[in-house]
Amino acid sequence: MRALTEMEFLEWRGHPATQAVMEILERKREEMRRGWEGGSYTDYDAQAMALINVGNIGTCKAYAYVQELDYETYLTELDDDQREQIGASAPGRSSVD
Numbered sequence: 432m433r434a435l436t437e438m439e440f441l442e443w444r445g446h447p448a449t450q451a452v453m454e455i456l457e458r459k460r461e462e463m464r465r466g467w468e469g470g471s472y473t474d475y476d477a478q479a480m481a482l483i484n485v486g487n488i489g490t491c492k493a494y495a496y497v498q499e500l501d502y503e504t505y506l507t508e509l510d511d512d513q514r515e516q517i518g519a520s521a522p523g524r525s526s527v528d
Contacts, residue, residue, distance in 0.1 A: 434513045434517040435517070453498055459494055460495065
């Protein structure tokens with residue numbers, strides 16, 4: 432798979448479908464924050480509570496990562512061969528993929 436150009440990335444970020452997903456992620460993060468504040472992730476068993484919180488922290492960080500993803504970070508996540516092909520089409524394929 433070829434890497435997105437910066438323009439394509441920005442178009443994706445601004446697309447209504449992407450914006451709708453970002454709103455859902457923000458709402459889920461806010462629900463988790465309220466849950467922590469309200470003690471929803473508290474358990475009488477310390478080990479169970481730690482596991483619940485570790486899982487929820489990971490989920491919250493994943494939501495944040497997607498919401499805060501910028502083009503430079505996107506590029507750092509690509510393999511070297513993908514970065515070399517930014518915007519280039521694979522042989523025999525259209526650039527519309």
